[in-house]
Amino acid sequence: MLYTIALYTSLAIFVAGLIYRISNWFRYSIGKDAADITASTRVSAAVGGIASTIFSAKIGILLKVFLLDVLLQTWLLKKDFLRWLAHICIYVGFILLLLMHGLDKLITSVVFDNYYSTLNPFMFLRDFFGLVVIVGVGIAIYRRLLSKGPRPQSTGVDYYAIIILAVIMISGVILEGTKIVSNSRYQEMVDEYAGLDEEETEDLMALGAYWVQKFGVVSPDIKGPFDKNTLQQGKQLHEMSCAECHSRPQWAFMGYGASRVMSPMASLLDRANIRTLLWYIHFLACFFGMAYLPFSKFFHIFSTPVYLLANAVKKEGKSDPANMATMRAIEMDACTHCGDCTTRCSVAVAFNEISNPNILPHEKLAAFRRLLSGRGLSKKTLMAIQEGSYICTDCHRCTDVCPIGINLEDLWLNLKAHLAELGYTKPEAWAREAMGAEFNLVKLKDKTLSLTPVDKGFVGELTGSAQASTFSVCFGCQTCTNVCPVVGNYENPKESLGLLPHEIMHCLALKHKELALGSRMLWDCVTCYVCQEHCPQGVRVTDVLYQLKNLALKHLKEKAA
Amino acid sequence: MRFALFLGCNIPVRLKHYESASRAVLRELDVELVDIAEFNCCGYPLRNIDLKAFVLSSARNLALAERQNLNIIILCKCGYGTLRMADYLLREDARLREDVNRILAKEGLSYNADIQVKHILSVLFNDVGIGVIKEKITRPYENLKIATHYGCHALRPSNIVQFDDPVAPSLFDQLVEVTGAESVDWSTKLDCCGGPLLGTNDELSLDFTEKKLADARMAGAHYLTTGCTFCQVQFDSVQKMMATEKGTNHHVPSILYPQLLGLCMGIDKDVLGLDSNQIDITGIEGFLVPEPLAESG
Numbered sequence: 134m135l136y137t138i139a140l141y142t143s144l145a146i147f148v149a150g151l152i153y154r155i156s157n158w159f160r161y162s163i164g165k166d167a168a169d170i171t172a173s174t175r176v177s178a179a180v181g182g183i184a185s186t187i188f189s190a191k192i193g194i195l196l197k198v199f200l201l202d203v204l205l206q207t208w209l210l211k212k213d214f215l216r217w218l219a220h221i222c223i224y225v226g227f228i229l230l231l232l233m234h235g236l237d238k239l240i241t242s243v244v245f246d247n248y249y250s251t252l253n254p255f256m257f258l259r260d261f262f263g264l265v266v267i268v269g270v271g272i273a274i275y276r277r278l279l280s281k282g283p284r285p286q287s288t289g290v291d292y293y294a295i296i297i298l299a300v301i302m303i304s305g306v307i308l309e310g311t312k313i314v315s316n317s318r319y320q321e322m323v324d325e326y327a328g329l330d331e332e333e334t335e336d337l338m339a340l341g342a343y344w345v346q347k348f349g350v351v352s353p354d355i356k357g358p359f360d361k362n363t364l365q366q367g368k369q370l371h372e373m374s375c376a377e378c379h380s381r382p383q384w385a386f387m388g389y390g391a392s393r394v395m396s397p398m399a400s401l402l403d404r405a406n407i408r409t410l411l412w413y414i415h416f417l418a419c420f421f422g423m424a425y426l427p428f429s430k431f432f433h434i435f436s437t438p439v440y441l442l443a444n445a446v447k448k449e450g451k452s453d454p455a456n457m458a459t460m461r462a463i464e465m466d467a468c469t470h471c472g473d474c475t476t477r478c479s480v481a482v483a484f485n486e487i488s489n490p491n492i493l494p495h496e497k498l499a500a501f502r503r504l505l506s507g508r509g510l511s512k513k514t515l516m517a518i519q520e521g522s523y524i525c526t527d528c529h530r531c532t533d534v535c536p537i538g539i540n541l542e543d544l545w546l547n548l549k550a551h552l553a554e555l556g557y558t559k560p561e562a563w564a565r566e567a568m569g570a571e572f573n574l575v576k577l578k579d580k581t582l583s584l585t586p587v588d589k590g591f592v593g594e595l596t597g598s599a600q601a602s603t604f605s606v607c608f609g610c611q612t613c614t615n616v617c618p619v620v621g622n623y624e625n626p627k628e629s630l631g632l633l634p635h636e637i638m639h640c641l642a643l644k645h646k647e648l649a650l651g652s653r654m655l656w657d658c659v660t661c662y663v664c665q666e667h668c669p670q671g672v673r674v675t676d677v678l679y680q681l682k683n684l685a686l687k688h689l690k691e692k693a694a
Numbered sequence: 695m696r697f698a699l700f701l702g703c704n705i706p707v708r709l710k711h712y713e714s715a716s717r718a719v720l721r722e723l724d725v726e727l728v729d730i731a732e733f734n735c736c737g738y739p740l741r742n743i744d745l746k747a748f749v750l751s752s753a754r755n756l757a758l759a760e761r762q763n764l765n766i767i768i769l770c771k772c773g774y775g776t777l778r779m780a781d782y783l784l785r786e787d788a789r790l791r792e793d794v795n796r797i798l799a800k801e802g803l804s805y806n807a808d809i810q811v812k813h814i815l816s817v818l819f820n821d822v823g824i825g826v827i828k829e830k831i832t833r834p835y836e837n838l839k840i841a842t843h844y845g846c847h848a849l850r851p852s853n854i855v856q857f858d859d860p861v862a863p864s865l866f867d868q869l870v871e872v873t874g875a876e877s878v879d880w881s882t883k884l885d886c887c888g889g890p891l892l893g894t895n896d897e898l899s900l901d902f903t904e905k906k907l908a909d910a911r912m913a914g915a916h917y918l919t920t921g922c923t924f925c926q927v928q929f930d931s932v933q934k935m936m937a938t939e940k941g942t943n944h945h946v947p948s949i950l951y952p953q954l955l956g957l958c959m960g961i962d963k964d965v966l967g968l969d970s971n972q973i974d975i976t977g978i979e980g981f982l983v984p985e986p987l988a989e990s991g
Contacts, residue, residue, distance in 0.1 A: 482754050526703035619898065622901050657898055662847070666849075675851070686744075687744075
């Protein structure tokens with residue numbers, strides 16, 4: 134009952150999830166040209182595109198890509214043999230397990246009329262496929278431990294998927310082990326298949342002895358050593374009733390190994406009915422995994438092949454703009470979170486000092502997806518995406534290195550355009566307005582300022598660094614302002630810039646945070662260092678302005694938090 | 695002479711010809727270049743945002759070069775100023791250095807203030823020398839007037855960048871004049887190109903560019919020459935954009951110095967990427983003396 138309910142519930146979630154994720158490919162609008170194309174136009178363009186590709190010479194390209202890139206993943210093989218081996222082991226092993234074991238009622242038993250899960254080769258293959266997956270996971274862990282250099286951080290998304298996979302595999306092996314040692318399971322089989330009455334105690338003893346000796350069953354009352362004749366008799370009975378659909382459990386080498394470890398406490402496990410508990414864990418983990426798949430990184434099992442195939446036949450500038458818009462949306466899902474982009478990213482190193490994951494391209498892509506999903510993101514989150522987007526130097530390395538060829542650079546430009554529409558432009562330009570609005574004291578005219586809003590902590594932040602603390606020796610000669618080309622660019626510089634450089638230095642002496650941070654001058658400084666070069670007192674004027682910009686951005690971040 | 699070549703983020707994407715021209719010229723002058731694939735952002739774009747992130751970013755590059763015991767040669771002046779500034783701050787501030795080294799240690803790297811950062815122009819002038827360059831020039835220019843643009847971040851703050859005299863520099867002029875061209879006097883020679891404000895305050899940025907272009911034109915320059923990624927983008931792509939969008943055209947195309955020098959050294963113009971500039975500069979070939987100089991004995 135629970136099994137059936139769980140199966141259909143998770144199947145329903147799985148299907149609904151797939152439909153939802155695939156519908157996003159037609160709903161997410163990325164880029165200017167995508168804005169005017171409706172979802173239904175995109176669906177029909179996709180259907181048309183697929184049909185015209187399949188019934189054309191391009192089918193050859195598709196087949197080739199499917200074989201080499203999707204099934205064999207030669208692109209990964211060329212890049213890194215161990216990584217390819219790990220991935221191939223995990224996915225081939227798991228798919229074979231799924232087809233042969235998970236879907237045995239639907240597939241294996243239909244194809245092979247002599248199918249029993251306890252019979253070779255199925256019994257052996259189940260453990261063998263499981264081993265292949267475990268070897269793959271092992272290689273993946275080994276690679277990760279061995280690799281030096283900046284690693285992309287793994288997030289919850291990555292761990293959940295691995296944890297579910299691990300629970301399925303481990304519970305399966307232990308379940309098999311408990312079944313091997315289980316006396317009650319043995320009794321069930323005897324009742325069902327042996328055709329022996331309770332009175333035939335001698336036969337029951339002999340068969341039991343044979344199974345304890347050869348099949349690893351742990352029986353509370355039948356214990357060795359056994360004499361030859363008993364075993365001989367047991368063997369005959371076994372061959373008559375059992376051998377046809379039960380191979381020796383040693384073939385299920387992993388489960389058998391587990392059974393040997395468990396054998397000392399087999400009776401206890403049997404009485405506690407651990408076998409049933411493990412069975413629940415095993416199938417519930419499988420169903421949970423299925424239901425979670427469309428929402429996890431495992432969705433790439435569908436999205437990445439679709440992207441690889443579509444990318445192989447698209448023609449830049451020639452393909453239907455509606456399909457190009459859909460492609461960009463698929464790109465968001467095709468990302469497998471492998472982190473190659475982040476390993477190669479030119480600015481990823483900054484993440485050590487600015488703990489904003491959106492600096493890292495593989496995280497930034499996930500953030501873009503959240504942004505497109507239309508869920509209202511908080512100001513803090515939007516600011517974090519904005520910061521990550523503009524720390525990026527558009528160096529193109531992520532795009533060059535992406536193993537499946539996602540045009541990340543193009544997505545970053547679109548992300549910036551998307552943020553700008555929401556009012557989040559380049560942080561420097563954005564901060565100039567935000568700080569000006571918050572600290573508008575500079576706009577007060579002919580009013581006396583009280584000196585009360587003195588913030589000693591603020592000055593502490595400046596005196597903490599050697600270059601910024603030099604403001605304290607300013608004697609107000611105004612040389613910095615007089616040589617400043619930005620000041621010189623305006624008829625009425627105070628109107629345009631707020632405070633001028635020497636005035637900012639003066640504010641710092643007065644510990645007047647609001648005045649200093651609210652000045653547009655900070656953001657309009659062209660950083661030419663002419664002021665600093667000419668200062669007779671050695672005030673590092675440009676560096677002080679840099680430091681104030683750092684403080685202003687930090688202030689805005691803290692305010693949003 | 696061996697250097698680690700630091701390209702930064704923009705040159706490999708937007709100014710590939712700056713790289714190819716520099717490599718060709720330096721090869722001719724026996725400067726060996728080593729590529730370090732792990733180099734990251736110089737730190738310049740982080741300066742407005744977070745001092746420590748900027749210094750860390752720079753320091754990782756310095757540490758990578760240091761690991762191979764190589765000095766850095768850099769083509770961009772903003773990158774040059776940034777790496778020099780970080781180097782200076784790390785030498786000056788022991789605590790900052792400790793913090794940075796703690797992070798670098800995770801990758802087995804460390805910064806020990808052991809190497810120098812040099813701009814390509816100072817390598818040409820100080821390490822190669824005007825005399826050696828002159829010997830390699832096979833076809834100098836004649837009647838060519840060049841407005842030499844120094845670039846702020848190479849000149850200032852002079853105590854830190856130590857490129858040349860910040861008030862009356864001559865290094866770049868001498869490098870221009872060795873090609874046979876005349877480095878004209880122009881009043882805004884040492885001023886900013888406007889590049890750092892592009893994207894933050896475009897109007898102000900373009901005001902700077904506009905002033906410089908008009909001034910170079912007034913001084914009779916046929917071309918501007920630069921030794922910096924950002925200045926070149928400003929005087930090339932942005933000048934072109936100004937001409938089409940704002941209708942102001944001073945007709946002073948900008949040529950990267952290695953292109954200018956390479957051409958009179960007889961390096962193939964495709965290698966120098968003469969066709970890759972946004973504004974056509976191929977006319978500069980018309981200023982080369984008609985007959986190559988006789989091989990000097």
